[in-house]
Amino acid sequence: MLLALAALTTLGLGLGLLLGTAARLLKVEAEPITAELEAMLPGSQCGQCGFPGCAGAAAALADGRAPVTLCPPGGRDLAQRLAERLGVSVDLSGMADAGPRIAAVDESICIGCTRCFKVCPTDAIVGAVKQIHAVIRDACTGCSKCVDICPTESLHLIPIPVTPQTWAWPKPAHTPVLAKPVLADAGCH
Amino acid sequence: MRIFDFLSRLPSWGVHPDDHKRPAADRALRVVTLPEFLHLPLTQHVGGIARPVVRIGDTVHKGQLLARAHGNISAPVHAPTSGRIVAIGDVHSPHPAGLTLPGITLAADGDDRWDESLEGLGDPFNADPQQISEKVSAAGVVGMGGATFPAAVKLALGRRMKVQTLIINGGECEPYLSCDDRLMRERAADVVDGARLIAYAIGAREVRVGIENNKPEAIAAMRAAAEGFAEVHIVPVPARYPMGSDKQLISVLVKREVPAEGRAADAGVLVHNVGTAWAVHEAVRHGRPLVRRIVTVAGGAVRDPGNVETPLGVSVSHLIEACGGLLQAPARLVLGGPMMGTVLPSQQAPVVKGTSGVLALTAAEAGDQAPAPCIRCASCVDACPMGLVPHEMAAHIRAGALDQAADQWSLTDCIGCGCCAYVCPSRIPLTHHFDYAKGELAGRERMRLRQDATKRLTAERASRQEREAAEKAAAAAARKAAKAAEKAAAEKAKAEKAKAEQAAAEAAGSNEGATA
Numbered sequence: 001m002l003l004a005l006a007a008l009t010t011l012g013l014g015l016g017l018l019l020g021t022a023a024r025l026l027k028v029e030a031e032p033i034t035a036e037l038e039a040m041l042p043g044s045q046c047g048q049c050g051f052p053g054c055a056g057a058a059a060a061l062a063d064g065r066a067p068v069t070l071c072p073p074g075g076r077d078l079a080q081r082l083a084e085r086l087g088v089s090v091d092l093s094g095m096a097d098a099g100p101r102i103a104a105v106d107e108s109i110c111i112g113c114t115r116c117f118k119v120c121p122t123d124a125i126v127g128a129v130k131q132i133h134a135v136i137r138d139a140c141t142g143c144s145k146c147v148d149i150c151p152t153e154s155l156h157l158i159p160i161p162v163t164p165q166t167w168a169w170p171k172p173a174h175t176p177v178l179a180k181p182v183l184a185d186a187g188c189h
Numbered sequence: 190m191r192i193f194d195f196l197s198r199l200p201s202w203g204v205h206p207d208d209h210k211r212p213a214a215d216r217a218l219r220v221v222t223l224p225e226f227l228h229l230p231l232t233q234h235v236g237g238i239a240r241p242v243v244r245i246g247d248t249v250h251k252g253q254l255l256a257r258a259h260g261n262i263s264a265p266v267h268a269p270t271s272g273r274i275v276a277i278g279d280v281h282s283p284h285p286a287g288l289t290l291p292g293i294t295l296a297a298d299g300d301d302r303w304d305e306s307l308e309g310l311g312d313p314f315n316a317d318p319q320q321i322s323e324k325v326s327a328a329g330v331v332g333m334g335g336a337t338f339p340a341a342v343k344l345a346l347g348r349r350m351k352v353q354t355l356i357i358n359g360g361e362c363e364p365y366l367s368c369d370d371r372l373m374r375e376r377a378a379d380v381v382d383g384a385r386l387i388a389y390a391i392g393a394r395e396v397r398v399g400i401e402n403n404k405p406e407a408i409a410a411m412r413a414a415a416e417g418f419a420e421v422h423i424v425p426v427p428a429r430y431p432m433g434s435d436k437q438l439i440s441v442l443v444k445r446e447v448p449a450e451g452r453a454a455d456a457g458v459l460v461h462n463v464g465t466a467w468a469v470h471e472a473v474r475h476g477r478p479l480v481r482r483i484v485t486v487a488g489g490a491v492r493d494p495g496n497v498e499t500p501l502g503v504s505v506s507h508l509i510e511a512c513g514g515l516l517q518a519p520a521r522l523v524l525g526g527p528m529m530g531t532v533l534p535s536q537q538a539p540v541v542k543g544t545s546g547v548l549a550l551t552a553a554e555a556g557d558q559a560p561a562p563c564i565r566c567a568s569c570v571d572a573c574p575m576g577l578v579p580h581e582m583a584a585h586i587r588a589g590a591l592d593q594a595a596d597q598w599s600l601t602d603c604i605g606c607g608c609c610a611y612v613c614p615s616r617i618p619l620t621h622h623f624d625y626a627k628g629e630l631a632g633r634e635r636m637r638l639r640q641d642a643t644k645r646l647t648a649e650r651a652s653r654q655e656r657e658a659a660e661k662a663a664a665a666a667a668r669k670a671a672k673a674a675e676k677a678a679a680e681k682a683k684a685e686k687a688k689a690e691q692a693a694a695e696a697a698g699s700n701e702g703a704t705a
Binding site: 042043044045077100121122123124138139141162163164165166167168169170171172 | 232282284285286288290587618621622624625627628629631632633635636639640642643644646647649650
């Protein structure tokens with residue numbers, strides 16, 4: 001009786017010690033994917049996704065509580081990259097994407113109320129009381145916070161204007177024609 | 190083919206298209222009459238957009254500064270003739286999509302008067318090399334071969350890297366073009382002088398001028414001009430496209446290879462075009478800024494092809510008129526050479542610093558044909574001067590695997606010479622694929638930088654708001670403290686007053702008692 005008690009106690013203690021050490025030594029780190037996802041998001045904390053800032057959105061993405069298409073400023077390109085990173089397949093054909101957009105001020109109806117630049121998360125709007133405000137294009141993320149708050153609807157989103165510096169060739173259309181055999185002049189170069 | 194190349198010591202890369210250089214190359218330079226208006230884009234160079242220093246209505250002399258350089262890599266823009274500034278805004282640009290550029294419009298007054306304050310260095314070979322760089326920088330000289338990289342920046346780089354060999358690029362391997370050929374034939378002494386000035390400015394000991402052997406007249410003229418200058422060597426090189434690309438010319442002239450993603454200076458050499466050498470001569474000897482250049486006007490649709498010396502800002506249609514106009518509507522209008530040039534959507538585009546040629550090609554010359562599937566014949570692999578595998582790159586790009594095309598197949602090393610598309614029996618527009626992929630990758634890089642900037646701005650805003658809140662709190666606390674101190678002082682004063690009054694009353698009482 002005593003022997004059995006001692007044996008089982010020793011066994012229990014020994015195995016418990018082993019498990020405890022193993023848990024300590026072979027600890028699995030929490031996957032840092034949340035931080036990685038947060039780094040991929042725009043970081044302007046605009047809240048359009050419905051989560052409190054980009055960190056909240058990243059946590060929701062990591063838990064699978066939110067779809068990869070959650071970020072309007074990131075657009076289709078970001079959704080694609082998030083889907084790649086998370087290893088999920090996503091149908092982006094339904095996602096309307098007019099490319100990245102930025103805010104613009106309609107100068108004829110801006111009253112200089114200063115509300116917009118107080119909410120801008122990247123300080124992309126400059127202006128003063130009763131002066132026409134202007135958007136710094138390079139700093140704007142197109143989060144639309146200013147559009148929502150503008151009392152005269154003077155702010156609106158426009159696609160980023162194309163300049164010769166940012167213009168790029170379109171993707172070549174690939175329509176091979178097989179009407180005429182072309183083998184005759186191949187191989188003699 | 191390979192055995193022939195080996196026997197004739199031709200390089201194994203590249204292609205040998207019909208050069209089409211005559212009759213334009215054999216006709217003497219013509220001078221273009223001044224048009225009514227000149228349109229001058231503010232980015233005729235790689236780098237920052239120049240900032241205007243004139244106002245609408247200002248009268249300017251030929252060679253006067255119109256816009257100053259902005260940023261480390263940039264170049265100023267000068268008036269190509271005397272006249273009046275009539276507009277500062279958007280002008281047509283030589284852009285394949287027909288986009289406009291910020292620019293200045295100048296109405297010529299017909300006098301063509303030079304600014305009299307311009308003067309060159311008296312004795313440049315005894316001057317400080319830095320002074321030559323400054324002259325070149327102030328004159329707005331950029332790479333005239335088409336790259337339009339500011340020349341002064343390259344001089345500084347050459348001096349810093351202690352480059353020993355200066356290569357002057359007279360290759361001009363593009364078919365049709367003969368502006369460098371004409372320049373060397375007619376102004377060989379100026380070109381050699383410019384080359385020696387550049388060599389002096391960077392401290393190079395040797396100048397090697399590489400000229401393709403299909404230009405015997407230019408070689409003879411340059412040899413005659415270089416007579417007596419032991420450091421200048423005129424070296425004929427085989428005529429093979431793309432010999433005029435700096436990496437290929439370096440490998441032939443000094444037998445060194447430029448490392449991937451490196452620059453010519455990493456191979457211990459500096460390459461300048463013959464046109465740039467001429468512009469440096471003009472800037473240093475005469476103080477004249479870069480306001481004119483030689484342009485080849487050729488192609489089957491041009492009545493009287495030739496080379497013209499033209500002020501910058503003249504429209505392409507005016508140049509074509511100067512060469513007898515068009516015989517037929519061109520199937521394609523090209524700026525630059527047929528291999529690497531860009532399609533021009535309109536004849537309104539102005540001549541800029543990097544314009545080497547204007548080609549009006551007939552349908553037969555343009556040779557548009559529908560592409561067929563790749564048959565994996567590897568002709569493009571043989572032709573590629575950079576040792577790349579064009580058909581694999583294009584296949585990856587078509588499938589959307591741009592990163593793979595860049596990392597695994599070295600898309601970044603592609604110089605865009607077009608040899609692959611030229612030899613392709615299936616007529617696949619390979620260069621178009623590469624241009625698309627390079628643009629797309631650059632766009633992604635821009636978006637990534639933008640995102641980094643957004644994060645920085647957000648962080649800065651947060652820290653600013655914190656600081657402001659802290660300052661507000663500190664100010665409020667200070668106000669409160671001041672108020673409290675004031676109150677305390679008032680109370681103290683009140684107490685003292687009361688005390689004094691009491692004392693006075695007591696004193697009065699005792700006095701009263703004394704008197705009583």
